[in-house]
Amino acid sequence: QKEVEQDPGPLSVPEGAIVSLNCTYSNSAFQYFMWYRQYSRKGPELLMYTYSSGNKEDGRFTAQVDKSSKYISLFIRDSQPSDSATYLCAMTQRRVTGGGNKLTFGTGTQLKVEL
Amino acid sequence: DSGVTQTPKHLITATGQRVTLRCSPRSGDLSVYWYQQSLDQGLQFLIQYYNGEERAKGNILERFSAQQFPDLHSELNLSSLELGDSALYFCASSDPSGRNTYNEQFFGPGTRLTVL
Secondary structure (H helix, E strand, O other), rough: OOOOOOOOOOOEEEEOOEEEEEEOOOOOOOEEEEEEEOOOOOOOOOEEEEEOOOOEEOEEEEEEEEOOOOOOEEEEEEHHHHEEEEEEEEEEOOOOOOOOOEEOOOOOHHHHHHO | OOEEEEEEOOEEEOOOOOOOEEEOOOOOOOEEEEEEEOOOOOOEEEEEEOOEEEEEEOOOOOEEEEEEEOOOEEEEEEEEOHHHEEEEEEEEEEEEOOOOOOOEEEEEEOOEEOOO
């Protein structure tokens, strides 16, 4: 069983829809939770990160973490065609001063927002 | 543009061959991470270097090795290549100095390796 599970999609929605992307994980040591966006043939770029449980909002994006259920979500409001990309959840354990920490990724969900 | 550069962008080679992938981290970043992205496995951590020293290892095959040089650029060496090594290889860098709350990793554009 993988440490992080993510539905690969593809997910197709009409422009303006609310999109919900989710990941589950098994390692309770994870404390930092991230969402990366990856356009075709590009490197992943960080969208949002949250520490421990709770919600975080940034413009049209909201990240939720429920550590008790080992479940994280990303919501995209008023989705746009430019949001079409692969969304990867990622997690890491506590920050290690002087070294950083490896990321454990989900397999990614491919999203297409259609006009 | 993340500030992380990787060369080459594409690499096509034959089974049994050896290749070297190069990464230049963002200016000032001391940590370099290598990841492999394949269709079936997703993005997987291979190895991390911090200021020239190996810091962590993931699912890196023995045929693969890496190093980080004094100027902080890093190279990933893949040898005795097999068809299954065909993938995207990403380098990421971070500044783990403690200035940021979270050591965000900035990813390069990747090198696409095709083994024929």
